[in-house]
Amino acid sequence: MSASLAATxxxxxxxxxxxxxxxxxxxxxxxxxxxxxxxxxxxxxxxAHRLTNLGRPVAEVARITVVNVExxxxxxxxxxxxxxxxxxxxxxxxxxxxxxxxxxSPCHFCAMLAGRGAVYKSEASGxxxxxxxxxxxxxxxYFTDAPLSSSAQRWSSMYDEAAAAxxxxxxxxxxxxRREFRRRYTAATATN
Numbered sequence: 498m499s500a501s502l503a504a505t506x507x508x509x510x511x512x513x514x515x516x517x518x519x520x521x522x523x524x525x526x527x528x529x530x531x532x533x534x535x536x537x538x539x540x541x542x543x544x545a546h547r548l549t550n551l552g553r554p555v556a557e558v559a560r561i562t563v564v565n566v567e568x569x570x571x572x573x574x575x576x577x578x579x580x581x582x583x584x585x586x587x588x589x590x591x592x593x594x595x596x597x598x599x600x601x602s603p604c605h606f607c608a609m610l611a612g613r614g615a616v617y618k619s620e621a622s623g624x625x626x627x628x629x630x631x632x633x634x635x636x637x638x639y640f641t642d643a644p645l646s647s648s649a650q651r652w653s654s655m656y657d658e659a660a661a662a663x664x665x666x667x668x669x670x671x672x673x674x675r676r677e678f679r680r681r682y683t684a685a686t687a688t689n
Contacts, residue, residue, distance in 0.1 A: 498574075498577070499574055499575055499576070499577035499578035499579075499581075500524040500525055500577030500578055500580065500581045501524060501577075502578060503522065503577070503578035503579075503581035503582055503585075504522035504523075504524050504581050507520060507522045507581070507582070507585050507637065508520055508521075508522065510636075510637060511589070511591075511637070511639070514637075514639050514640075516591050516639045518591070520585060520588065520589045521588075522581050522584070522585045522588075523581065523584045523585070523588065524577075524581060525577060525580045525581065525584070527577075533573055536569050536573070537566060537569055537570070540562075540565035540566055540568075540569045540629070541562055541565065541566045542562075544561070544562060544565060545558050545559075545561075545562045548561060548562075564630075565629065567630070568628075568629030568630035569629050571629070571630055571631070571632075572627050572628070572629050572630070572631060575627065575631070575634070576627070578634065579625045579627065579634065579635065580625075582595060582625070582634070582635045582637070583595070583625050583635070585637065586635075586637060589637070591639055592637050592638065592639060593638045593639060593640065593641055594637075594638050595635040595636060595637050595638060596611065596613075596614050596635065596636050596638055596645070596649065597610045597611040597613070597625075597633050597634075597635060598611065598633060598634050598635060598636050598646070598649075599611045599632065599633050599648065599649075600632025600633065601632075602632075602686075603632070603633065604628070604631075605678065605679040605682040605683065606628075606675075606679075607628075607631060607633050608648075608652040608655075608682055609652060609656055609675065609678050609682075610633075611633070611646075611648065611649045611652050612645070612649050612650075612651075612652030612653035612654075612655065612656050613653070613656075614638075614645050614649065614653065652682075655678060655681050655682060655685065656674070656678050658681065659674050659677035659678040659680075659681055660674045660677075662677055663677055
């Protein structure tokens with residue numbers, strides 16, 4: 498269903514952007530239970546068993562298990578639409594890429610990725626990996642001068658500030674920048 502909705506949306510979005518022509522979005526095959534069930538078993542009963550063996554209270558084990566299963570189901574349900582989007586970008590010659598669009602409360606890593614803008618087009622530039630409970634989606638970008646959304650602009654500016662704060666001669670500069678971004682993001686979102 499997620500893939501079908503994305504396949505319906507993408508040509509409409511293309512028209513709304515004023516891009517001539519059309520695109521037929523490819524719908525990926527439905528995932529096999531053999532690919533989904535092991536993840537659900539891992540985050541559900543296997544993790545509950547592990548937490549119980551660690552002596553965690555039953556109520557805490559139940560809460561964590563429900564959150565993990567819900568998050569994994571969310572990731573799996575949205576995967577079809579995300580895969581449809583990534584494939585559409587690959588097939589659509591007029592698409593310049595896609596940008597990550599976060600939900601209203603992204604994690605620091607998703608915010609950082611959203612701040613990058615339309616840099617995603619191929620496997621080399623990053624696949625649409627999503628963590629459990631990730632509410633991100635993607636948006637095709639047809640014009641290289643397309644502005645970032647206000648939230649993505651905020652994350653982009655925060656990344657630039659983090660990058661400027663880390664000395665360029667740091668041994669693992671990019672990791673240090675990510676840590677600095679996370680620190681700034683946590684501080685900024687804790688006050689909201």
